[in-house]
Amino acid sequence: KQATTTRFCFQKPASIFNNGKANLSFTLQRPIPARLVLSCSVKQETVEKVLEIVKKQLSLAEDQKVTAGTKFTELGLIADSLDTVEIVMGLEEEFGITMAEERAKEIATVQHAAELIEELIQQKTA
Incomplete structure (x- = not known):
């Protein structure tokens, strides 16, 4: 089975933290689709x-x-x-x-x- 790659482009910088440590950072370049919800734990x-x-x-x-x-x-x-x-x-x-x-x-x-x-x-x- 072939793996699928999903890429997200958004409008502003964002970081994901885990216990105070940045794990991942990405830049937002376009609006998030209404059906996609990003939530922090x-x-x-x-x-x-x-x-x-x-x-x-x-x-x-x-x-x-x-x-x-x-x-x-x-x-x-x-x-x-x-x-x-x-x-x-x-x-x-x-x-x-x-x-x-x-x-x-x-x-x-x-x-x-x-x-x-x-x-x-x-x-x-x-």
Whole structure:
């Protein structure tokens, strides 16, 4: 059986980290197709803390299902809402980070928030 080679070209530089060490770096030269999703693996502990903070800040019922893939818009949040600001402040306090307003506005899901947090923690400890 012949091996298939898949090549990805994207629009901006990207790096993949494993326990703080860069394993692979590539340059993005064109848009990622909608059917292709790139996701960083984050610690389950980080995702769980983000879930806890989101549920607490929004006063959600314990039985309300919120997962890593939950979009903030599904929870009724809009980018400039007070709830969003309070969630970001809670995340900054919990993880000891500072999140730039532009980056905070880009967060769409709980998973994305966890990925950004781990990226900021890595930058802080580097």
